[in-house]
Each structure stands twice: as C-alpha cells, then as structure tokens.
Amino acid sequence: MQGPLKSLAPNARVGVVGGGISGLTFSYFLAKLRPDxxxxxFESKPRTxxxxxxxxxxxxxxxxxxLEQGPRTLRGVSDGTVLMADILKDLKRHSLLQYVRKRSRANKKFLLDTNDQLVQVPNSLMSALRFCFNPMGKGVLSGYLGERFRSKDSRPPGGDESVHSFISRRxxxxxxxxxxxxAVCHGIYADDVKKLSARKVMGKFMDYEAQYGSIIKGSKKVNSQNKKSLSASGLTPLISLYRDAFSKDKYELARLIRDFSKYPMIGLSGGLETFTRSLTQELDKWPNVNLELQRQVQSVSxxxxxxxxxxxxxxxxxxxDFDHLRITTNPSTWKETGLFNDQLSQKLLQRPQSNTVLLVNYYWPHEDLLLKNQQGFGYLVPQNRKNPEQLLGIIFxxxxxxxxxxxxPGFTKDMFTGLSKRQExxxxxxxxGGHYLKERHTVPTAEETILAAKQALHNHLGISQQPLDNGTWKFVVAQDCLPHFFVGYSQWKHQVEQEVLNKFAGHISLGxxxxARGPGVPDVVTDSFMDVYKMVQDSKA
Structure with missing residues (x-):
C-alpha cells in the first residue's frame, strides 16, 4: 500500500492504467464506495x-x-480470496466457487528429482520420512533442527540478500x-533462487530472524498472535475494514473466513477468468465507469x-483533468512505453525486469494418462538438475x-455439495522458460516449445508417444508476465514510490x-482495496 495519497474531492475524475485484476478491482471498490x-x-489489449x-x-x-493459460487457483487462507468471493456474491455469481479439500489428491504436490522421478512434498509423517530418504530431502532435517540455534550475526550488510543466501544461512x-x-521459486516467480530478493520474497522471515533470532521461533510466535487477532465476530482486521466500508453482513464474511481456512485451494467453475469477465460486465453497466480498450497510455503529466x-x-x-491516476502495469514496461520518461530518472526506469513464461496446454480425451501414484496438483523442477527443456513445472x-x-454458501444445510462425476x-x-530465457537471444518457437513439453511428459510421467502425437496442444507466450524481484528491489520500489509521490503530489498511486505485498492474485486484490479505503477515508476526514 502506497501513501500518503491525495484524498478525492466530490465528483472527482480518476484514471486507471491497466485492466488486469488489479485495475479492475481498484475500479470496482472505488466506484462502489464513491458513486460520485x-x-x-485504460487497457492496451482488446480484452481485460x-x-x-x-x-x-x-x-x-x-x-x-x-484451458487455463494463467493463474487457476486461489489460496484459501487469504483476505483477498474472501474479498473476491464476496464480490462474486454481490454479482450473483457465487455458485461458481469451488474448493479442494486438504486430504484431496489434488493437494498432493511433487518435485522432480535428479533421476527424473516424482517425489512427494511432505504432507504427513510417512511422506516426510520418504522425502528425507530421497536425495531431494538432503539437508532438510538437519537444517530444520539446527535453524533456531544459528546466529543471525552472519547477515550481509545492506538489508537484503538473495533467497538462496538467506535460506542457506538459516x-x-x-x-x-x-x-x-x-523449485517453489520456479512455480511462483519463474525465477532464479540465487537472484531473487529475500527482502521482497521472504520479508517476514527476515523480520523473524531479526526480531526473534530464528524463522521457526518467529513463525510460532506470530501464528499464535494471528489466532488472537481475529475479532469476536471472527473477522480479520482487513475484513473488518471491508465490512465497515461496504456495510456487509459480518456473519457471512466470518463464515467465508472459517470455511476457506479449511481449504488449501479455491477455484471457479469455468476458470479463473470468469471473475474478471464478471467484474468487467458489471463495471460496463455502471454510469460512473468507462472502459477504454486498446488504448495504451504512453505518458503522464x-x-x-x-x-x-x-x-x-x-x-x-x-x-x-484526472484528480488521481492509478497505475497497475508492470514496471518493466514503463521505459518501453515512455510512461515516466520525463518524471523518473533513467537509472530507476532501467532497473526493473520481468520474466516471460512459455505455457503449453495439453489435452487428451477419454483416458487418464497419469498413474495412481502421480495423481496430484503437479510437480515443480528445482535448479539442482540438468534442464535441457528449460522446464519450470507441470500442473495436472x-x-x-x-x-x-x-x-x-447458504444454499444447503451442510453448505457443501459434490460435483457430478466427470468423464476420464x-x-x-x-x-x-522464465529466468532460463535470459540465457537465450530469442524466444523458442511454438514447435520447439511443444516438442520440449512432449519430451518432459514422456521422460517424467511415462506418457507414450501415441497420445502425445494425437492430443490437443495450445501454446502461448506470457510475455513479461512476472516482475523480477532482484536483490535490492524493495529499496528500488521505495525510491520510485517516493519520487512519484513527490512529483505528482499524491495524485498518482502504484498498484x-x-x-503489492505478495505475488498472488489475492494479494493484488487486497492491495487495491486498502489503497481505495485509505483514499476514501482521507476524503471523509
């Protein structure tokens, strides 16, 4: 959350750059709280x-x-997921909500070991024992047992280091x-663990080390405090603000928090884009919202x-004549589009980079090609192995x-019902791709990428050539879809926010x-709400 932002006068005009999940939710919260x-x-693409x-x-x-060609699930334990579910309820689309149980096969996650075999990430005592005896588990047990006793004095100067450096120290x-x-960094950031900022990616763990001398000690202490942070009504502090801002039913929100905390994953029937489509359709009806597609903002003054x-x-x-401008586009695109060329130094504009992910969808009807012991969410590929396919991971x-x-919610006595059985x-x-593409001068073609995907499915999952050759394949380049959080990113972010704040007198905010605070879709939604809430509350003051 950025601040301090300029409060909005009555009948103010606000521009939003970017029609992704961040821009849409910011517009929704603001236009609903302030109908005046x-x-x-402004969205550069023909779709939001x-x-x-x-x-x-x-x-x-x-x-x-x-076929999902982007994010597909949401964390159950997240304020942002609760906000999205409540928005769907307001749009009368809450019947789209789905969940995965903790004991479900879909909650099993795998890593690819050096022998091209899947090893399950521990979620029980038996799976933990098997993991520790696998080469992938080397160092985990000794690292865990000794972490609370390791000194924090070995921290490097400057307040930041790579994730690899931080985890190796602890x-x-x-x-x-x-x-x-x-492997986890591949799945979330498509990035190199040795170049990712620990302060940005694992900031709370670095704070635990600084305050408690240990990640484990800090986690236990904070988890205990978080349980006490729920209000008597069962709401988190942020959801309490949301309830007050929109005059929501506290019992319905508390029920969402309670129910979603039981589930590791939340999804939407028809795909996650049903949320942004529903939001776009709703905003298109509102007289105080105007959606300008295929209009890329080139500069601001x-x-x-x-x-x-x-x-x-x-x-x-x-x-x-905009009283406020919200910018939600990836900062790595600013230099190319010229957005802040006259306001920010070239040094600041040249620093941010992004990762491009190559996505290949595969579909085979009538048959489940995955073996019984392969049934799970999917697998991620660590950096400790040769990786000719430049594979980050595969989602099942x-x-x-x-x-x-x-x-x-509210439709049945038990509040839960199963979906009808689907065909195999x-x-x-x-x-x-991801950070591996930075080693190449050109992006691989669709044919090259699909061939690499076929090799991975055959070598790692044992899928035979016939269904691979005759299945349905789709390829898309997610160009610059993920910011690269380089070591020192938090300091860069603070400098940019301060320069934008000073040069535009609080009339521009960044989202x-x-x-955002975190990398996921719910984090971006939470960030949108908090900035809108702050602007609206300041207007009332």
Missing amino acids: VHVTV GGWIRSLDTQDNEGSPIM TGNELVSTNLVS KDPLSNRITVKTTEGPPVG DSVIEKNYNAYY YTKLTVML GMGF
Missing part, C-alpha cells in the same frame, strides 16, 4: 483480465474444452535452497497549477478439476503485482 467519482480504465486467461476452445474431436547448507526452495493529471494514449487525443489440471467440490480425461499445463 468517475473512473476511466491481464494474464488471467481461461481459454474456451475445442479439442481435436471438436468437443468444447477450457539451514546451514545450500541443499535446501537448490533442491526445495528453488501534471498541470503545475491545478495538479490534475493528463495522460497521452496511442489512440485519440490526450485525456486530462485434470486432477484438480476432478477433485473440485462446489461451494454454495487428461489435461496438463507445462510451464517453461499491480510489482507493488
């Missing part, structure tokens, strides 16, 4: 939603299928980082007398979909994944 405010959303994309297409037999070895943590903001776009004349979409349960099929998403 007129909001204009950003990298949340649920592709409705057909398989090779002409049957309709849905566990007393490099194996935990290169085997386990690097401030009138020295009125302090109002003018934006120049690729289509049409400049649009001026068909396993997730078959293990979803419908969530209908195999649906997988192969993720490649999106590059400026």
Whole structure:
C-alpha cells in the first residue's frame, strides 16, 4: 500500500492504467464506495483480465474444452480470496466457487528429482520420512533442527540478500535452497533462487530472524498472535475494514473466513477468468465507469497549477483533468512505453525486469494418462538438475478439476455439495522458460516449445508417444508476465514510490503485482482495496 495519497474531492475524475485484476478491482471498490467519482480504465489489449486467461476452445474431436493459460487457483487462507468471493456474491455469481479439500489428491504436490522421478512434498509423517530418504530431502532435517540455534550475526550488510543466501544461512547448507526452495521459486516467480530478493520474497522471515533470532521461533510466535487477532465476530482486521466500508453482513464474511481456512485451494467453475469477465460486465453497466480498450497510455503529466493529471494514449487525443491516476502495469514496461520518461530518472526506469513464461496446454480425451501414484496438483523442477527443456513445472489440471467440490454458501444445510462425476480425461499445463530465457537471444518457437513439453511428459510421467502425437496442444507466450524481484528491489520500489509521490503530489498511486505485498492474485486484490479505503477515508476526514 502506497501513501500518503491525495484524498478525492466530490465528483472527482480518476484514471486507471491497466485492466488486469488489479485495475479492475481498484475500479470496482472505488466506484462502489464513491458513486460520485468517475473512473476511466485504460487497457492496451482488446480484452481485460491481464494474464488471467481461461481459454474456451475445442479439442481435436471438436468437443468444447477450457484451458487455463494463467493463474487457476486461489489460496484459501487469504483476505483477498474472501474479498473476491464476496464480490462474486454481490454479482450473483457465487455458485461458481469451488474448493479442494486438504486430504484431496489434488493437494498432493511433487518435485522432480535428479533421476527424473516424482517425489512427494511432505504432507504427513510417512511422506516426510520418504522425502528425507530421497536425495531431494538432503539437508532438510538437519537444517530444520539446527535453524533456531544459528546466529543471525552472519547477515550481509545492506538489508537484503538473495533467497538462496538467506535460506542457506538459516539451514546451514545450500541443499535446501537448490533442491526445495528453488523449485517453489520456479512455480511462483519463474525465477532464479540465487537472484531473487529475500527482502521482497521472504520479508517476514527476515523480520523473524531479526526480531526473534530464528524463522521457526518467529513463525510460532506470530501464528499464535494471528489466532488472537481475529475479532469476536471472527473477522480479520482487513475484513473488518471491508465490512465497515461496504456495510456487509459480518456473519457471512466470518463464515467465508472459517470455511476457506479449511481449504488449501479455491477455484471457479469455468476458470479463473470468469471473475474478471464478471467484474468487467458489471463495471460496463455502471454510469460512473468507462472502459477504454486498446488504448495504451504512453505518458503522464501534471498541470503545475491545478495538479490534475493528463495522460497521452496511442489512440485519440490526450485525456486530462484526472484528480488521481492509478497505475497497475508492470514496471518493466514503463521505459518501453515512455510512461515516466520525463518524471523518473533513467537509472530507476532501467532497473526493473520481468520474466516471460512459455505455457503449453495439453489435452487428451477419454483416458487418464497419469498413474495412481502421480495423481496430484503437479510437480515443480528445482535448479539442482540438468534442464535441457528449460522446464519450470507441470500442473495436472485434470486432477484438480476432478477433485473440485462446489461451494454454495447458504444454499444447503451442510453448505457443501459434490460435483457430478466427470468423464476420464487428461489435461496438463507445462510451464517453461522464465529466468532460463535470459540465457537465450530469442524466444523458442511454438514447435520447439511443444516438442520440449512432449519430451518432459514422456521422460517424467511415462506418457507414450501415441497420445502425445494425437492430443490437443495450445501454446502461448506470457510475455513479461512476472516482475523480477532482484536483490535490492524493495529499496528500488521505495525510491520510485517516493519520487512519484513527490512529483505528482499524491495524485498518482502504484498498484499491480510489482507493488503489492505478495505475488498472488489475492494479494493484488487486497492491495487495491486498502489503497481505495485509505483514499476514501482521507476524503471523509
């Protein structure tokens, strides 16, 4: 959350740059809390939603299928997920909500070991024992047992270090980082564990070390405090603010928090894009919201007398007299588009970079090609192995979909009901590239990438050539979809926020994944709400 932001006068005009999940939710919260405010959303693409994309297409037999080409699940234990669920309820689309149980097969996660075998990430005593005897588990037990006794005095100067450096210090070895943590970083950030900022990615763990001398000690202490932070009504502090702002039923919100805390994953029937589509359709109806598609903002300027903001776009004349401008685009694109070329130093503009992910969807009807012991959410690939495919991980979409349960709050006595049994099929998403692409001068072609995906599915999962050659394949390049959180990113972020704040007198705020507290969709939604809440509350003061 950025601040202090300028409060909004009655009938203010607000511009929003970017029509992804961040821009849409910011617009929704603001336009609903302040119906007098007129909001204009500028989106460079012909559709909203950003990298949340649920592709409705057909398989090779002409049957309709849905393929996720971006995020597909939400964390159950998250304020942002509760906010999204409540928005769907307001839009009368809450019947789309689905959940995965903790004991479900879809909640089993795997890593790929050096022998191209899947090893389960521990979720029970037996799986923990098996993991410790696998080469992937080397260093985990000794690292865990000794972590609370290791000194914090070995911290490097400057307040930041790589994730690899931080984890290696706290566990007393490099194996935990290169085997386990690097795979997780592939799945979340598509990035190199040795170049990721620990302050940005694991800031709370660094704080635990500084305050309590240990990650484990700090985690136990904070978890105990968090349990006490729920109000008597069962709401978290942020959801309490949301309830007050929108006059919500506290019991319904408390029920969502209580129920979702039981589930590791929440999804939407029809794909995650049903949320952004529903939100777009709703905003399109509101008289105080204007959606401008295929209009990329090229530059921004401030009138020295009125302090109002003018934006120049690729289509049409400049649009001026904005009292506030919200920018949600990836900071790595600012230099190319020229957004802040006249306001920020070239040193600041040149620093941010992004990771590009190559996504390959595979579908095979009528048969589940995954073996019984392979049934799970999917697997991630650590950096400790040779990786000619430049593979980040593979998601087992068909396993997730078959293990979803419908969530209908208030509709039934038990509040839960199962989905009807689905036909057998195999649906997988192969993720490649990320930081590995920085070693290449060009992005691989669709043919090259699909061939690499086929090799991975054959070598790692044992899928035979016939279904691979005759299945349905889709390829998409998620260009610059994930910010690269380099060592020192938090300091860079603070400098940018301060310069924007000073030069635009609080009339511009920054959002999106590059400026949110965390990397997930719920984190971005939470960030949007908090900035809107602060602006609206300041207006009342």
